[in-house]
Amino acid sequence: MSLGNWLNNKENNSGIAVEYKRGHTWHQITWHEYLNKIVLAGEVLLKNGFNPKQHVGIMSSTRWEWAALDMAILGLRGVTVPMYPNLSDDDLIFIINQSEIKILVVEDEKEYEQVLKVRKKLEHNPILIRFIDIDFDQNVEDVQRNYYLQSCLKIKPKDIATIVYTSGTTGQPKGAVLLHEAIISEVTESFDLFDVKPNFKSLTFLPYAHVLGRIEHWGSCYKGHTLAYAESIEKIKSNLLEVKPDFLIAVPRIFEKVYSGIMAEVETNAIKQKLFSSALAAAKEVQLLRRTKQTIPWGLLLKYEALSKLVFSPIHKAFGGKLLFAVSGGAPLSPQLAEFFSSCGINILEGYGLTETCAAIAVNQPSNNQPGTVGKPIGDVQIKFAADGEILVKSKKCLVEYYKNLEATKASIQDGFFLTGDIGELTDRGFLKITDRKKDLIKTAGGKYVAPQKLEGLVKQDPIISQVLIHGDQKKFVSALISIDELPLKNWADSQQITYSHVADLYQHPALKVRLQKHIQSVNSTLASFESIKKFEIISEPWTVENGSLTQSLKVxxxxLEGKYADTIKEIYD
Incomplete structure (x- = not known):
């Protein structure tokens, strides 16, 4: 099986491959039309001197043209090098030089001008093409289509498909080399678990420079369902209502934002709070009885059904009203958040994987979902654990090397197993459970190990909290820096009738500190004493990708941040 097989099967398919919005109107592209657009993208590459095995960069936000171009590159047996559109100049120069890009396709003038600006520092100047230079609406001749499809059929499993650069939190990016067999293994073995039908629709918005986003696209080519492209991250909320997806693939931050919005709305009214709490309690009780296969008292069932229709229906409608399940990956999803949505009737399936494993190596299934775990290993995946609990993975899905980085390759691949850098364990039912990133583990002055991501997930349960940084390495206690979400903060202040001239006034308001202190105490009640958060500081500046506080995949x-707020951290411990 190959990408060529998937597209050959859809050559005369009139089903909808793509939906996208321009202005106020949603447009559709059939699979037959989509194949033609892929062929046209390939023609542009060929006219610019493209040859098999050459490296082609794509520097753009998520759009259907990105996906079509990717399929053109792969089908013509080239290597796609995805790049974020907001790369720093240094990272842009490094990736172009190291990956030896021959052709670089950029989204618009902004990226075009950035490449021109750094051109003197490039070891070899790639041919520059903008998406507007590609006419996706030309007629396609049979000879052009046949050339592309025949090229697809020449792809070999061990051919390099893509070099994906990890965004990382420190140091230069590393290019994970993934083969065609990794793509086929990942897509077929994961999407078969979800029983996705050709008439399904998904709303896509993940960046295609992140491997999970491309898995979503390749999955649509395999299964034949429709991918609807969100206008932007900011418009996901309205696009969900318009598209009405059957399933979603997202990162935890999306679900955290939805949760924050729900809780912020609930907090505006005492009656709403009471109803919501009652509905949530009834739902949790019913779910527990169902999981343990016990009889549900009819009174509890009636209460649950009545409150669910009243309280949870708006949440379902917020996701479009048709959502069967959502897959969460790219970062840890807090068990509390998974349980919350499960109680609301939204089935979130957490998975686990890395750029280096071509996305998921384990995932929960709709019929077998264990919140608090990342599911069972997928397909050919073999897992073992190092003495310190680090997860080691062997699979066709794994990278073969870091491009032109022998030192990193040797450090990360040993005896055929990839060292993930994550700590975990298998439950007695065979579900994989992630504890934390090995390199992120905090060792306190008392010698105790603390998993910061676990604590950060718990603290972020408060809807006015946007991001959290846990600190405490070699310190006597654990502390937290807390970044506040401005809109929920203002809504809360208004509901509490707190007067303020500027939102900046609220960050140091005593009522906010009292609220956060109560929340931290609640979190601490679930923790061991050595991992309890003893002090925290509120950060007024938002943490974003643009100001360097978050990675492209929205991780702190x-x-x-520890360097930026070194003085604040020092004051906490003085």
């Missing part, structure tokens, strides 16, 4: 950059 620990070293960067």
């Amino acid at each position: 950059k620990r070293k960067f």
Whole structure:
């Protein structure tokens, strides 16, 4: 099986491959039309001197043209090098030089001008193409289509498909080399678990420079369902209502934002709070009885059904009203958040994987979901654990090397197993459970190990909290830096009738500190004493990708933030 097989099967398919919005109108592209657009993208590459095995960069936000170009590159037996559109100049120069990109396709003038600006520092100047230079609406001749499809059929499993650079939190990016067999193994073995039908629809918004986003696209080519492209991250909320997806693939931050919005709305009214709490309690009780296969008292069932329709229906409608399940990956999803959505009737399936494993190596299934775990290993995946609990993985899905980085390759691949850098364990039922990133583990002055991501997930349960950085390495106690979400903060202040001239006034308001202190105490009640958060500081500046505080996959950059707020951290411990 290959990418060529998937597209050959859809050559005369009138089903919808893509939906996208321009202005106020959603447009559709059939599979037959989509194949033609892939062929046209390939023609542009060929006219610019493309040859098999050459490296082609794509520097753009997520859009259907990105996906079509990717399929053109792969089908013509080239190597795709995905790049974020907001790369720093240094990372842009490094990736172009190291990966030896021959052709670079950029989204618009902004990226075009950035490449021109750094051109003198490039070891070999790639041919520059903008998406507007590709006419996706030309007629396609049979000879062009046949050339592309025949090229697809020449792809070999061991051919390099893509070099994906990890965003990382420190140091230069590393290019994970993934083969075609990794893509086929990942896509077929994971999507078969979800029983996705050709008439399904998914709303896609993950960056295609992140391997999980491309798995979603390749999965649509395999299964034949429709990918609807969100206008932007900011418009996901309205796009969900318009698209009405059957399933979603997202990162935890999306679900955290939805949760924050729900809880912020609930907090505006005492009656809403009471109803919501009653509905949630009834739902949790019913779910526990169902999991343990016990009889549900009819009174509890009636209460649950009545409150669910009243309280949880708006949550379902917020996801479009048709959502069967959602897959969460790219970062840890807190068990509390998974349980919350499960109680609301939204089935979130957490998975686990890395760029180096071509996305998921384990995932929960709709019929077998164990919140608090990342599911069972997928397909050919073999897992073992190092003495310190580090997860080691062997699979066709894994990278073969870091491109032109022998030192990193030797450090990460040993005896055929990839060293993930994550600590975990298998439950007695065979589900994989992640404890934390090995390099992120905090060792307190008392010699106790603390998993910061676990604590950060718990603290972020408060809807006005946007991001958290846990600190405490070689310290007597654990502390937290807390970044506040401005909109929920203002809504809360208004509901509490707190007067303020500027939102900045709220960050140091005593009522906010009292609220956060109560929340931290609640979190601490679930923790061992050595991992309890003893002090915290509120950070007024938002943490974003743009200001360098978050990675492209929305994870906190620990070293960067610890350096930036070194004085604040010092004051906490003085």
